[in-house]
Amino acid sequence: MSSTPATNIRVPMIPPDDLPRSVKQENEYGRLESEEHLYQVKPMKRSNQMEKPIVDTPPYYISLITYLNYLILIILGHIHDFLGMKFQKDKHADVFEHDGLAPWYSKFESFFARRMKKRIDDCFSRPATGVPGRFIRCIDRISHDLNNYFTYPGTTSMCLNLSSYNYLGFAQSEGQCTDAAIKCVEEYGLHCGGPRTQIGSSNLHIQAEQLIARFVGKDEAMLFSMGYGTNANFFNAFLDSKCLIISDELNHTSIRTGVRSSGAAVRAFKHNDMDELEKLIREQIVLGQPKTNRPWKKILIVVEGLYSMEGTLCNLPKLVELKKKYKCYLFVDEAHSIGAMGPTGRGVCELFDINPKEVDFLMGTLTKSFGAAGGYIAADKWIMDRLRMDITTASYAESVPPPVLGQVISSLMTITGELNPGEGKERLQRIAFNSRYLRLGLQRLGFIVYGCPDSPVIPMLLYCPSKMPAFSRMMLQRKIAVVIVAYPATPLIESRVRFCMSSALTKEDLDYLLRHVSEVGDKLCLKLSSGKAGVPQDGIPPRWDVEDVIARTGEDCKDDRFFRV
């Protein structure tokens, strides 16, 4: 490792750890400790589905402190800006016009990034190396001059991984999936050739598309090499400005981009508020297009299956009911739910026991549960035939490269049990148990947690912006990698940490996590729940001792009585 300053400020290449094979396997995918730590998800009972979730709110003083916290940050930022731009012009050259060219970002546009986000930049984009499995090998770095730059001593730390979208634990460097990917490298090479409609199709693409279509329960599917791009270039294939899109307010940026580039009119409804949605649909059908008042050509409802910042599910039964009643069309983005949710991993349709045929478009990504990359769209055959010609990605963009297809095909076949029978089932049952265990554990410790019981995304509320870096750094000291999210991805005061569950984690790992989260939570005053969103609902805020939680939650979390969302 060179130690000249020039290379020190660059992320070094880390040679792979020389570990015995068994240790390496353990590090990527922990062995199941006991059959007890499995849970088979059941389709939701209809009666539970319609209930509106109760959202716990923090005491008033927390909201006040949070706003105050932002206020102080903003004021300090402005003072900093004022002084900096008066006396340190060279340091702020970026935000000024020079040479007659406007700055890339003006002072105002970049204020948030410069004065607020930058303070906690050390909590984002942490470089890693190796497999992002049960543990993630983070590359150590030292921050200088308020995160102005980092230096890298060249060492690494193995951290417990609660940050990667590795829901089913397919991020592995051994096993049937890796073998399949390597086999594809040998047989098919690395390059996809070009766009799908010219030279980018191979028998692997056809095979993967058929597998996915069968898996999600649709006639046909189409694969793309990027999940974001799937959405961003989808809606303009069949919508125009005389169509209406009704979109959940929390939909992912990729969907919003796609919707914008389609030119269709957009109305948003409050997250998961089905009454408002119905009112909106009725209103729009009657009103029609603005100005001309002609009826809309089509109305498409766009939702996500599992919301990645909230851990909430869409209310699919109600959506299907509304869609049928009002002759709208329905698009569900299952980026986070496909593979990770439902009794056999088939996503929200299966979880709600709804025939996938009822949903017009099922979209999903391969980045998350399948440990690969890319996205798919599945629909009926007559629709797909048209879309294969009209989706621009197919004619202009690179197609999916062969090694990724190898990973997709093999992981999908593992989930369905065609490959290594039993393994897929175990993975599904492990993530279900892990998710429920951690969720209930955190609730019992007194944290405010959002989302539904089976969601592998577990957002835990922090509120104050200053607690985000504190939490993230303290967890990193304890060798736990977490993701913190704040405004603009969440409402201003609801900053949170997001735990992404994985089948690769064992109960022991989660116990380790709970102990540390509990301790840090005490220090940072994060145990704020009032108990109104949990069970039992006796008005007493739950503040269990962490050892009690660990001893009792393993059994309790399998029982629906202890959840009420």
Add this chain to the structure above:
Amino acid sequence: MVSTRAVASEQIYSRQALREGIVAMSKIPEVLPRSIPIPEFVIEACSYVWYHFIAVMRWLPGGRYIIEYVRKSHQDDPYRTIVEILLIIYGIIYYFSKPQQKKSLQRSKPNLTPKEIDALIEEWVPEPIVDTMVLEEQRWRLAKIPVIQHSGINNRVNLTRNNGAESFSNVLNLCSNNFLQLSSTPEVLEEARKIIKNYGVGACGPAGFYGNQDVHFNLEYELADFFGTEAAVLYGQDFCVAPSAIPAFTKRGDLIVADNHVSLSVQNALQLSRSTVYYFDHNDMESLENLLIDITESEKAEHLPATPRKFIVTEGLFHNSGDIANLPKLTALKLKYKFRLVVDETFSIGVLGSTGRGIAEHFNMERSKSIDMTVGSLATALGSSGAFVLGDKVMAHHQRIGSNAYCFSASLPPYAIKAADKVLEIMNNDNSTVQLLQKLSKQVHQMFSEPTFSKAMILTSSPFSPVIHLQLTPELRTKKFNYSKEGLFETNSDLQKKCNSVKFIEPYEKEEIFLQNIVDDLLQNDSILITRNTIVLKNETLPIAPSLKICINSGLDEREIESACDIIKTKIFEHCYSDSHN
């Protein structure tokens, strides 16, 4: 005690003020035309209003200043008072009428009974989700997609079409975008395998959340070093880069001047940019300069508070025609008129320049001094997957915060990164592959630019382009299909404006079928695979014409190409002059 006295004195003061007010109002300033008499009662009413206004204002903190203001402005100009009062009244009315504009059902259609609303909803019949009217007429497009069987995209492939109904073996592949073929060398493959064995396949997270690994950071350094810029930013897919990176920097009020032949990806970027977009004629520097002069002048006239961001957007090797942008002139213009230059180099990275460093090297220029933002692809000449943006540090930094496709999408698989890294290393050490590619391209270019051939089809590509675009000559297009490129653009724009769901332009479809027939003939009888330039016409917002594409790569044998091109030429000639389509 104290308070009553205070109130009393206040009242006295107010009464005094009333007198003052009347005085103020009755002393009509000279500016009023004498011919309009103001009735006594109006003056009196105004005085009462004025009195109560003062009375109220005294209760309010700071009201004193408002009185002062009104009094002063009235003395200066009584008409102003009237205008201001009207304005305030208008503001109040406007404010309270706003809820009506919120388009709630009861407000805008107040006379609808619930029953009528139900009936309206019942009546509404949406169009089918996708329009299948012309599906059968266009289905051939699906049936003609080649599916490579059990091999990589090599130069000799086996393929099937139409769900396996047709199959062809040992076909010469002239379609691949892997121009340099360096990623199929054993060393690169070995590197990819090694990475999969150490990193798995997916990166399982976006760049901000542990998705960027040491390999990603290092490829960014390598790319920046290789192309001589300060920084590089990696993206997941080439088609998504421009529509994400350009809008990250453009807001309402910013200006974009673009070539009117840019590809769909850039068109999407312009659409999402929210900025004012102007087009200049394809590669016509005079047209560009005129536009820039106009813009600069109108800007001077406007006295804007801050300079808007201004961009010139073009492509290195054009996606739809294969010609090269005039970088030296563009650079001179952008420096002269204070614009930034954005070049989409999806097809020219690894192709142009003596060592494959793209269009800047092709013109012997420094990239960092001429191009402000380069969009490049890892999935074309570099033979891996993904894409990147090159530029200065500040731009890269802001992109990592504000570019959606970077922030909200998972990082590329590490193996693809490492493969690209290795390819760059090979290119850095040895430019023979690039040289070979250029030699082959020139050779093929020469074959297709023969005058007799140009009567049938025109070659629009530059001699350096490994993608040979062949378009029917306008005369032949008119003769055979009775339409023109301009006409097509007009019809298409018209359909887009009307939002017709069915976008079927018959002569265009016929020409596409004609081109596909050439492709089919070559495939069936000569085992040569070329392709149409597949486009989605209904999304294209700029003029475009159908074309055939022949892709050269450096792994091809010189003589093999030569004989293949001879065959292609003959076949094209035959088809163009056979009378079956007249």
